[in-house]
Amino acid sequence: MADSAQAQKLVYLVTGGCGFLGEHVVRMLLQREPRLGELRVFDLHLGPWLEELKTGPVRVTAIQGDVTQAHEVAAAVAGAHVVIHTAGLVDVFGRASPKTIHEVNVQGTRNVIEACVQTGTRFLVYTSSMEVVGPNTKGHPFYRGNEDTPYEAVHRHPYPCSKALAEWLVLEANGRKVCGGLPLVTCALRPTGIYGEGHQIMRDFYRQGLRLGGRLFRAIPASVEHGRVYVGNVAWMHVLAARELERRAARMGGQVYFCYDGSPYKSYEDFNMEFLGPCGLRLVGTRPLVPYWLLVFLAALNVLLQWLLRPLLLYAPLLNPYTLAMANTTFTVSTDKAQRHFGYEPLFSWEDSRTRTILWVQATGGSAQ
Ligand SMILES: NC(=O)c1ccc[n+]([C@@H]2O[C@H](COP(=O)([O-])OP(=O)(O)OC[C@H]3O[C@@H](n4cnc5c(N)ncnc54)[C@H](O)[C@@H]3O)[C@@H](O)[C@H]2O)c1
Numbered sequence: 350m351a352d353s354a355q356a357q358k359l360v361y362l363v364t365g366g367c368g369f370l371g372e373h374v375v376r377m378l379l380q381r382e383p384r385l386g387e388l389r390v391f392d393l394h395l396g397p398w399l400e401e402l403k404t405g406p407v408r409v410t411a412i413q414g415d416v417t418q419a420h421e422v423a424a425a426v427a428g429a430h431v432v433i434h435t436a437g438l439v440d441v442f443g444r445a446s447p448k449t450i451h452e453v454n455v456q457g458t459r460n461v462i463e464a465c466v467q468t469g470t471r472f473l474v475y476t477s478s479m480e481v482v483g484p485n486t487k488g489h490p491f492y493r494g495n496e497d498t499p500y501e502a503v504h505r506h507p508y509p510c511s512k513a514l515a516e517w518l519v520l521e522a523n524g525r526k527v528c529g530g531l532p533l534v535t536c537a538l539r540p541t542g543i544y545g546e547g548h549q550i551m552r553d554f555y556r557q558g559l560r561l562g563g564r565l566f567r568a569i570p571a572s573v574e575h576g577r578v579y580v581g582n583v584a585w586m587h588v589l590a591a592r593e594l595e596r597r598a599a600r601m602g603g604q605v606y607f608c609y610d611g612s613p614y615k616s617y618e619d620f621n622m623e624f625l626g627p628c629g630l631r632l633v634g635t636r637p638l639v640p641y642w643l644l645v646f647l648a649a650l651n652v653l654l655q656w657l658l659r660p661l662l663l664y665a666p667l668l669n670p671y672t673l674a675m676a677n678t679t680f681t682v683s684t685d686k687a688q689r690h691f692g693y694e695p696l697f698s699w700e701d702s703r704t705r706t707i708l709w710v711q712a713t714g715g716s717a718q
């Protein structure tokens with residue numbers, strides 16, 4: 350990415366490019382990165398939608414591969430200028446074992462870093478998570494916090510533990526000499542709960558509401574606020590960070606950025622109703638309809654059932670002690686660090702984000718897609 354090569358076309362690699370966020374990053378790069386010459390999409394499971402992208406002006410290369418396999422990662426990274434590493438195992442429901450979560454999220458990230466070092470790729474953007482910070486095991490609120498807000502980040506659950514370790518690896522790798530002698534430049538983006546087209550949990554809530562006769566029942570107090578972020582804006586922040594990493598290496602290298610936009614702070618359930626309401630669902634109750642102790646009991650019961658049923662089937666409901674603690678703890682972010690460091694402004698307004706999400710729920714919510 351030298352000065353002389355203003356017109357130089359760049360090779361980008363997106364790991365996890367067929368996931369919920371990854372697909373948006375891939376599409377955003379194709380729409381908004383003028384220097385893109387080749388786009389490599391690396392994923393364990395390739396989406397059929399990739400085929401339609403192959404007919405455009407940018408070369409799109411689909412690579413079926415596993416981030417836990419160092420040789421597969423190295424082959425995909427070789428010759429890439431920029432890596433956006435978004436592949437990850439997102440599991441807070443006990444579907445995967447802690448070992449698998451660690452292998453994918455931590456060892457997978459280590460493999461990406463080592464591949465950059467070995468092959469001479471200098472720019473790495475990592476999709477971290479707000480969960481690297483919290484909510485912590487003590488349920489302390491994080492209210493309008495930024496990247497410098499002191500917070501006791503204590504994790505026990507395998508998913509946040511793995512994301513915290515992987516983020517640390519990425520930041521620590523900043524400045525390492527890659528093949529050819531130049532320094533690696535890394536940064537980590539920490540989305541809060543992402544919503545938008547392709548958000549499976551939103552669709553699950555919609556289907557549950559349809560099954561319950563168009564109703565959902567409030568379980569969490571409306572006063573517990575969550576900061577959520579639209580997937581298009583998260584994708585845009587990745588594209589912009591990747592683009593600016595070279596020019597602003599000294600400022601951005603080794604830094605973390607929360608992903609934010611203008612989405613309103615609301616409880617998890619009230620926020621979902623911004624989309625599910627216009628799709629015909631109603632949230633019953635202005636206060637939680639079941640006492641908190643009962644939710645705690647049901648969450649614990651689900652853990653027991655998951656364990657008992659494991660030899661027969663995978664029982665992984667939304668409610669468990671960890672997800673209950675998350676839903677019941679205020680976690681909101683208020684920052685302008687990405688704006689100051691690399692000029693990020695949300696691409697989609699709240700109104701746009703909301704409309705796009707509603708249209709998606711209406712179009713696919715009731716279908717098997
Ligand atoms: N969804 C959220 O609210 C959220 C919030 C913060 C951070 N994140 C992070 O964003 C990233 C993307 O999350 P998402 O919600 O799009 O999840 P997702 O499951 O939709 O996407 C993850 C993608 O990674 C791929 N993948 C998983 N294991 C792999 C492996 N071993 N090798 C190659 N590819 C593999 C999956 O096939 C999938 O396409 C993750 O790193 C996640 O931790 C997500």
Ligand SMILES: C[C@@H](CO)CCC[C@@H](C)[C@H]1CC[C@H]2[C@@H]3[C@H](O)C=C4C[C@@H](O)CC[C@]4(C)[C@H]3CC[C@]12C
Nearest residue numbers: 439441478480541542568617667668672673675676
């Ligand atoms: C008690 C239920 C009554 O309706 C509600 C349960 C809601 C939970 C399933 C979700 C509450 C908070 C969510 C998480 C949060 O938005 C941030 C996340 C970070 C990201 O890295 C992965 C996804 C998630 C853990 C997200 C998962 C679902 C919740 C726990």
